[in-house]
Amino acid sequence: MTDNILSTIYGSNVFNDAVMRERLPKATYNALRKTIDEGLPLDPAVAEVVANAMKDWAIEKGATHFTHWFQPLTGITAEKHDSFISPTIDGKVITIFSGKELIKGEPDASSFPSGGLRATFEARGYTAWDCTSPAFVKDNILYIPTAFCSYTGEALDLKTPLLRSSEALSKQALRILRLFKNNTAKRVITTVGPEQEYFLIDKKLYDKRKDLILTGRTLFGAKSPKGQEMEDHYFGSIKEKVFSFMQELNRELWKLGISAKTEHNEVAPSQHELAPVYDTTNIATDHNQLTMEMMKKIALRHGLVCLLHEKPFAGVNGSGKHNNWSMSTDDGLNLLDPGKTPHENEQFLIFLCAVIKAIDEYADLLRVSCASPGNDHRLGANEAPPAIISIFLGEQLTDILEQIANGGATNSKQGGTLKIGVTTLPELPKDSTDRNRTSPFAFTGNKFEFRMVGSSSSIATANYILNTIVAEALSQISDRLEKADNFDKEVEAILQEIIKEHKKVIFNGNGYSNEWIEEAEKRGLPNIRSMVDAIPVLLKEKNVAVMEKHGVLSKVELESRYEILLEKYIKTINIEALTMLDMAKRQILPAAIKFATKIAESINSIKETGLNLETKPQEELLKEVSSLTAEFKKRITILEDAVNGAAKIEDDTFKLASYYRDEIFEKMNSLREIGDQLETIVDAEIWPLPTYADMLFNV
Template identity: 75%
Template sequence: MSKVTEIFGSYVFNDSVMKDRLPKATYKALKKTIQEGTSLSPEVADVVASAMKDWAVENGATHFTHWFQPLTGITAEKHDSFISPTSDGKVILEFSGKELIKGEPDASSFPSGGLRATFEARGYTAWDCTSPAFLKDGSLCIPTAFCSYNGEALDKKTPLLRSMEALSKQALRVLRALGNTTTQRVITTVGPEQEYFLIDKKMYDARKDLIFTGRTLFGAKPSKGQELEDHYFGTIKERVSEFMKEVDEELWKLGISAKTKHNEVAPAQHELAPIFTTTNIATDHNQLTMEVMKKVALRHDLYCLLHEKPFAGVNGSGKHNNWSMGTDDGVNLLEPGKSPHENQQFLLFLCAVIEAVDEYADLLRMSAANAGNDHRLGANEAPPAIISIFLGDQLTDILEQIENGPATSSKSSSKLTIGVNTLPALPKDATDRNRTSPFAFTGNKFEFRMVPSSASIAACNFTLNTIVAEVLSGIADRLEKASDLDAEIQTILNEIVKSHKRIIFNGNGYSDEWVAEAEKRGLPNIKSTVEATKSLIAEKNLAVMEKHGVLSRVEMESRYEIMLENYNKTINIEALTTLEIAKRQILPAVIKFATSLAGSINTINATGISVDLSAQTELLTEVSTLTSSLKKKIAVLEEAVAKADNFEGDAYELGMIYRFEVFEKMNELREDADKLETIVDSEFWPLPTYGDMLFNV
């Protein structure tokens, strides 16, 4: 491996490169745009473009592309070379400020939810100078926002950037009211932990369900799974370790601070976590991380599975979104300090988050919804579909004091002695952690654990930014008018705690008792993506997004249509794949096995020897019975798919058919197939099993 300090950021047109290559005036103008949001003049853009092109070409680039994040959830790029023909039949390398700032991809070929018709093709990509350009596969990649001809957001980045501005604006109002006159911006930061599975590429290639859907649609539970808890943090296998080393190196070149790597709970499951950075850049980096992991896996004859539940009955994968707020002068607004009960600033921002999460729980749940996550939420190592907040003993105690009067004390941390003289006394945190909570306070940040492993983190973060901005707006209104600031702060804190304490839960989020308790508290339990989509068009949620300029009503409604369309298409693809595998692989295989079994019975009978054939006949009866049932359930699933295909109602009603009819029929068919897998000779079974895939890397 190359020296980390030398390769880190070597593929990035970062601040250090800009400072070296740009004239001082140009550098200052660009930095002002990045830090203060001022407009960039065409003259400055031309100088930046020229320097960027020279740097890229020196590092082997021949093309440039506007790299953007459409509503497919993945990234998109259209590559153009730097060459420009000359009159003498040769070429020169050119790249203008106009090409840097603006691109024109086809807006009608990406999901738009009705914002763009097929014949309305024009769309624009706009340079996001707050996220540095980088090199990838011989091209200069320029992070951009993507919008329609009329300016509507057609991507994940635009609302994220809008939400960051909205939160900064409202947070600054609160800080100003508290007497802070120096802070110029409030920044949200994120560190997304990425979970994934690695399986052998040959086994992936032998499973059409993994190829077409990203998850196994069939598969019996292996003899050994994760029950011994021996994989989590275990010794990393050599083949996986080599993969991880190369991933780290590739990410470091891209300026992505990959920090932590380890085995996760399930066999063949792993995790990568970076160091925190601003939300916009963290989102870009996470998209690149997923891409790099997939590419590098192939070089090692592996396949990286990012689906939330690639294996039924096995720990699912998520993306823990560690979110916080800080000032441009280095203050973490969610840092409790040594005496959090006295820290008014911290308590105001903490309570703003509590109120926001309670008031907009449905919208936050929607931000973590997709078809894959429906399998995961509430299962192994994943939070339930109910939004709640874990605060821990110290902060919960402070809020209880606030509810009954001013808080006067904070439970302090202590030293943990282990009972061995040679081991040091360890500083003990003031509160424990809770892995069952979907939204947990973890010291100076909140960990939103519901986010799907395959999804962009943009949606959950622009949702968080916006709803917190809304609550901060209300707090600022009151503080700005207060004649007695301290008294008003105490009143605000008291009101928030009393009105929103129902969202605070420090217990076991996996338990049935919590589901019942949450229902008593009136907390929503939105179990499926289809049902969650309604939050996108709820009046309260439309209003908050529109008020802060993050998404207009039209943009919200378009996302409602896109989410439903994506869900319906996903389940339809899964159903068709289920049918194809069942009809063309599993059914012929079990018939061959049954025929072989019947042949062996007939052969033995033909000898005339009187022997006990009950084992063979019972097995043949069991296989034949399950095969008959499987065939009937194939027909039932085909009818359900046909019903969905011919349905003429709206997308939500169609989604309910896919979720509660087609999807359920798929599971019923799978039950018979998985039972057959456990009794059919492995020589006949057409698919790599869970045991094959999970333990052969």
Template identity: 75%
Template sequence: MEIFGANVFNDAVMRERLPKNVYKSLSNTIDKGLPLDPSVAEVVANAMKDWAIEKGATHFTHWFQPMTGFTAEKHDSFISPTSDGKVIMEFSGKELIKGEPDASSFPSGGLRATFEARGYTAWDCTSPAFIKEDGGAKILCIPTAFCSYTGEALDKKTPLLRSMEALSKQAIRVLRLFGNETSTRVITTVGPEQEYFLIDKKFYDNRMDLMLTGRTLFGAMPPKGQELEDHYFGSIKERVAAFMKELNIELWKLGILAKTQHNEVAPGQFEIAPIFASTNIATDHNQLVMDVMKKVAIRHDLVCLLHEKPFAGVNGSGKHNNWSLATDDGQNLLEPGNTPHENAQFLTFLCAVIKAVDDYAELLRLSAANPGNDHRLGANEAPPAIISIFLGEQMSDILEQLANGGVKSSKQGGTITVGVSTLPTLVKDVTDRNRTSPFAFTGNKFEFRMVPSSLSIAGPNVVLNTIVAEVLSQIADRLEQATDFNTELQKILGEIARNHKRIIFDGNGYSEEWVAEAEKRGLPNIKSMVDAVPHLITEKSVKLFEKHNVFSEVELHSRYEILMEQYCKQINIEAQTMIHMAKRQILPAVVKYATNLAASINTIKNASAQADVSAQEDILNEVSALLASFKQKVYNLEALAEEAKAMEEDLYKKGVFYRDVVFKAMNSLRADADKLETLVDAELWPIPTYAQMLFML
């Protein structure tokens, strides 16, 4: 209790340090969404400064989330000069409300020219300020939004806040129709489960591919992988437990409700999960989680890998985005209750989500797209690239009843008797879990399992909030015009159940049968980021985001350019890294081994003309053939990478070339290298192996 929130300027601190009228005004903005009164900023800034200095902070920063997907900060000290040559510690309301970082060096997708440098950060008072401790320094971090000189959003936070307001507005319309006059806001809440890998730092330092790209570009599978299923939920090794202990303490100081930790499926893979928070705060917290994990790992001579597929052949990492809806007076709108068939309000919000996911499946898939996730989606792990919804037996039955004209009952869970007298009878949930579903209803929330492990959760939640807001808007429009509310509501729910049941799938999402079935149903199967990104700028998408004031058309086109550029740049970096490692590390090692082998053969022959050296010669011939093939593929990849860089066609065509030509050549080159790894003397192989990285913790 003494640790938790110690470095956060939270509600308790504000209540203690702010005058009552200032605290009340600020609370109304935070809790009720009322406009911020600029007059409170000066008082808050002074109290925040005093608190931070007492904690040992010397600098402050506007902490924001540009479209790099990472966080950004520029530190300014509290000191100001006085006329007598000394300094005082100052922090004004103006400095709290607005900052002016250089906007020209961040991705803007054409929104800003290079010479147009001015940008603004604006204080987001709904997310509490906090103190970061880096290398002994303590910095007051003020969460902010980031926009251009001309007002366009240059960050991930601004659209998220807009989408939260849009959803709240439409959800309140629906709640009013159900007679709810007490709720004033609807808040989306998120609990993002974060998967990650840990490896020994000495191995990381000797892998250029991990350092520059986050994943291994070469590496043969070890004799053992994850096939024994012995790592998942296994006993946590002491070294990892020590890392987790310090990680928890650092996160708790920042007010992050880190709750669960365990071994994941792949060797060297782990997971941390927090308790739910409002989406805005949960997004900030997840960015901090990723940052703190990396820093704490280094202190233990470990490296935290957040790439979606750092190791081929074993499960990759995702980020399960557990999303729900709650009113400001504490009602979970996705809580079915004991008799969900009688809960019309719950059914309305459930059906709204179902329709939203079906209507905008391409956008939801896009929100989970990055270069790393292309390695993971559709592989033999959760989830497939096809968007579908798992409802479970109870809700699927209710939806079927709705489609057939009315709901009359709800299936119940019952109990489980284990068969041992000393063990308790277990209350059985009304539905099983489906780990192969990308979008699963899990009791009173939806779990979006497709989100990449390294991605900011802002994008997926912007899409979720906006598409659900749109469907709630459609429902509210009809109900507000209806002469008979109940009749019209039943009609709406029945239509949704009939028209959108194609998105419901409770079976095995890994199976080939599901791929064929999804195609019959007309569900999109978008397998790569390159094919997902164009859906951001379709007429349908522009109309959606502009209607709810989440993105302008200009902002959408800027993000299209940024995403396509990021894909092309990432694949190019990977290709160049492969070329460098191949030429400077692998080729010399193989040549040395072949030379040693040839010298050994000659030495044996000279010693005994009758000696059988056929085994050595076979190995030499195999290695030499692979070496020649590998060398040719290196030069081929080099030429293709140069061709791709020189392309002046549109970004989509360039992305397709990188995906279909360059990436294919990379995989071909890797195949030869991985085969050579199994033949070359282990003492000569220049980079750490999978067996070392995955099992030596």
């Protein structure tokens, strides 16, 4: 594909700045830009002009309908399509799209998760146009990014608190910048580049796995003879079928203005990754939702299925989403760029220490931002960051902070050059520090890589919590600096205090090790291992206080999310348990019995010959499969009883969620253990399910 084609298709289906500049009157364009760039209120008259231009542009692109596209608390997106047509008296139609239709929609708020904010009879909800994220055309529909709130004003989505948190962080960061005599920046924006991991498997095999269809992960499956132990898949040559999928995915994402940049094979067989160029956090969140949707849709065109579950296959690496987060001014200054001499860069050190303080003080809140049933399989499983929140800074910054704590920094370690020892190869500039892939929150040059987000989750929650807690740290620092008689001395004092008080959260070692778990406990760092344990931190007094102080979520909105997350866990495990029982009773148990019968018939046939032939191997195999089958049936009954027992727990959602984790989930693992043993001995022609080897090595 030539550069000309790339530049032609990129953003071709987006109502972006270039399109607006071309199609809108200058005054309308300037007014809209002020709203986008400076957060000024939107004039309804401006919306009317924009709506008409947007409609004409979309129709030229083949659009017949429009939709308010929003992100309810389901974790996925929602849309309702309305056509542009309006009948005329002569039996024809005209196309109409008003400013009112652009600005506001009214979906049914009671049909989405609300955690008690909306009852069934309280149905009214509103979608509001988010002009900071550009509209786009997809599948002949004009998509308008919107926020979603209830009739009484509470946020029922992920975008609203994200936008609120962005404003909160900008406000507090600007206070810091003004103190450092930076009077040119009008806004501070957070930027994100989310790296998306995923699996691709053959559609025909997927269709034979009820567990994948209904739950997104395999509930049974013995370990493949070969997994990832040869380390031959990571960055390996991309198979032709997968590469064809990636090419089409890139083209479709580029049309939507999504800057898909990097693609490669990941560690596990059939696992891959896509990484975009960073963008503003709001747009990056929208784009990541679109990326996941397009991955699933395009995979089907290639006879593949894209799996976004955090742990679709036991025994091989699961999938995450690395959230590369930074702060920048609207005029392009990265506030987390240390420069060549970071020990002298007080402004950078203030922002760095604000992040350190925020992560340490609100580690529990950041942990719940990544809580999901799927991520429970992944976090801390020697493949992903541990469930303990810590920060990797590397040698250079750690050394500078230690110098400050001991009285003042005088130098910065430099990377120098790397000589490879081959004369024809160039000397390479060496970074000032190594990387650490075991850290959940790692500094990587001019940004932090938050590695705990699950592959199927929206990045919105992690980012609005991250924005909010950093805004709080900046607020506290600003309060002190604005009252200081001696600014430089107060900066020095603040840096020293933060480093001494919060250095316990800094860890540059192996986050996978058992030693770190013990060390983290000594340091007093929380180790929240499961989603059920994480959810209650939403209602801790200090966490409610910080979210309310910065106007991101009210106590009522936090309470709703507490209920929604608990219900999500309960429903997810319940669906998995019921699916498991269905597969166990209707597929695996009959297959085991059929295999045992086949062996028994073989033994009888041999004995009926009257010949003195050895049947001990068959008899031992029959004994083994019969014993496992009996135990399998016993554990089916145990799991059924546990599922039925859940109905006895009423009016206590947390207690019910704990029951599903401690009783039902554990009994599911127990049933799986026997099912997987049966898979290893039952005749392959009788076994009803595609195996791990079939799925992971057949693309």
